[in-house]
Amino acid sequence: MIARHWRGVAKSEAANAYIEHLRDETFPALARLAGFIDASILRREITHGTEFLVVTTWASLESIRAFAGADIDAAVVPALVQDMMIEYDRLARHYHVVEEVSVSAR
Helix, strand or coil: CEEEEEEEEECHHHHHHHHHHHHHHHHHHHHCCCCEEEEEEEEEEECCEEEEEEEEEECCHHHHHHHHCCCCCECCCCHHHHHHEEEECCECEEEECCCCCCCCCC
């Protein structure tokens, strides 16, 4: 399993619109791809905007190619999202998931 990390800083006034874009456009499109497992949106306010870390989980590097293309490290940032951002990573980072730990209520 592979975790794909991408970071961007949105204009404060565009932060909620970015989340809506992920929920309405990006995540439904990813859900249709073989090998996509899940996604998380992490958010924090910083002095010059709203920082996001988007983590998607995939079955394999090969499954990421269906989303990202031949250069799987290249970030996929539509023009609409670029306009919402102050800065963003041009490359995504990939990590092999070594272990998942889930703690159940006792």
